[in-house]
Every structure is written in structure tokens, then in C-alpha cells.
Amino acid sequence: xxxVSQHPSWVICKSGTSVKIECRSLDFQxxxxxxxxxxxxxxLMLMATSNEGSKATYEQGVEKDKFLINHAxxxxxxxTVTSAHPEDSSFYICSARGVKGDTEAFFGQGTRLTxx
Amino acid sequence: GQNIDQPTEMTATEGAIVQINxxxxxxGFNGLFWYQQHxxxxxxxxxxxxxxxxxxxxxxxxxxxxxxxxxYLLLKELQMKDSASYLCAGLDSNxxxxxxxxxxxxxxx
Numbered sequence: 062x063x064x065v066s067q068h069p070s071w072v073i074c075k076s077g078t079s080v081k082i083e084c085r086s087l088d089f090q091x092x093x094x095x096x097x098x099x100x101x102x103x104x105l106m107l108m109a110t111s112n113e114g115s116k117a118t119y120e121q122g123v124e125k126d127k128f129l130i131n132h133a134x135x136x137x138x139x140x141t142v143t144s145a146h147p148e149d150s151s152f153y154i155c156s157a158r159g160v161k162g163d164t165e166a167f168f169g170q171g172t173r174l175t176x177x
Numbered sequence: 178g179q180n181i182d183q184p185t186e187m188t189a190t191e192g193a194i195v196q197i198n199x200x201x202x203x204x205g206f207n208g209l210f211w212y213q214q215h216x217x218x219x220x221x222x223x224x225x226x227x228x229x230x231x232x233x234x235x236x237x238x239x240x241x242x243x244x245x246x247x248x249y250l251l252l253k254e255l256q257m258k259d260s261a262s263y264l265c266a267g268l269d270s271n272x273x274x275x276x277x278x279x280x281x282x283x284x285x286x
Contacts, residue, residue, distance in 0.1 A: 104278040105264070168221070170219050
């Protein structure tokens with residue numbers, strides 16, 4: 062299967078700072094990337110969907126000014142958590158899909174964010 | 178609205194068989210996925226069904242009935258390493274994945 066690399070795997074940051082998470086498709090062009098958040102013992106919650114070269118579509122309740130998503134190329138999307146607070150501590154996962162209409166989405170390894 | 182329902186938790190014995198059910202309601206339908214997720218890790222793909230019937234892949238099989246909005250994941254010859262959460266997800270008409278909350282499967286010796 063296709064490979065999606067997410068970096069970093071875990072990060073600890075101080076409250077008020079910003080953290081950038083990268084998601085790269087290594088062997089295919091990702092026309093669509095999805096960013097999810099998962100709190101302990103809960104399912105994945107879609108935060109936003111981004112298509113290469115256009116603005117991300119955020120799910121209801123997700124602050125677009127706090128969670129900045131950039132999908133500037135077909136192989137890279139970034140999620141920046143700005144002015145992070147302890148309640149932003151979570152597991153963030155990206156997934157990528159190739160050609161529109163492709164069914165399978167390939168997941169990154171996830172990033173464990175802890176804000177202290 | 179769109180909804181995916183699956184049991185919260187199941188327990189089974191090593192070596193046995195377990196069936197995890199999933200019912201779905203989505204706006205349009207482009208298939209149903211099953212993913213396995215170990216604690217602290219990202220989900221990994223198990224199966225994809227878009228036509229009615231049973232798809233077998235080693236110890237794991239997945240079944241779909243579109244008329245009933247129903248799917249199940251069947252795990253045979255259970256091993257301790259199968260202890261994980263199993264996520265059911267439907268693909269809607271916009272090719273967006275609608276996720277269930279996951280079923281935590283506990284395997285006992």
C-alpha cells in the first residue's frame with residue numbers, strides 16, 4: 062500500500078506556543094488530505110479536509126484560526142496548532158487519498174501532542 | 178443525519194471466533210471500511226466492501242448487506258495480538274469517511 066509519513070510522532074510543548082505537524086505522501090500524489098483528532102478512548106474526529114492548492118474545509122466547531130492547515134503541494138500538508146493549550150493535547154492523525162474517487166485513505170503514524 | 182453504530186466493547190477467548198457488527202446510515206454510499214487500531218497508534222486498513230457479500234482475507238472476513246445497511250467483521254482463530262479497537266467507517270457520496278466510535282476487543286487466554 063501507499064505510504065504516508067507523519068512527523069513528529071510525539072511532541073511536548075509549553076502552553077501558548079505553536080506546533081507544526083507534517084504529513085507527507087511518499088509514493089503517490091495526495092489530492093486530498095484529512096486531519097483527524099482522537100481523544101483517549103474515543104473515535105477519530107475529522108477536523109478538516111484539504112485539497113491541494115485550495116483552502117481547507119473545516120468541520121463545525123473546529124477553529125480555523127487556531128488549527129492552520131496548508132496543503133501547498135501534492136505530497137505535503139501541514140497542521141499548525143497555534144497558541145496551544147492543555148486542552149489541545151490529543152492524538153492527531155492525517156490521512157491522504159490520491160485521485161478523486163479513490164476509496165482507500167492511507168494514514169500517517171499519528172502525532173501525540175502534549176501541551177504543558 | 179449520518180451515523181455509524183457498533184458495540185463499545187466485546188470480549189472473546191484466544192483461539193475462538195468473534196463477530197463485530199456495524200450498522201450505518203450515510204448520505205449516499207461508496208463502500209464500508211474496517212480498520213484496526215492498537216492503543217496509541219494510527220488505524221491500519223483491514224478491509225473494504227462495496228458489493229454485497231463476504232470478503233475473506235486470511236483470519237479476517239468482512240460482510241456487507243447494502244439493503245440492510247449492515248456489515249460485520251469476523252475474526253477467526255483469535256490471537257492475543259488481536260486485542261485492539263476495530264473501527265467501522267462508511268464512505269459517503271462525497272467520498273468522506275464517516276467513522277464509528279470503535280469496538281474495543283479484549284482477548285482472554
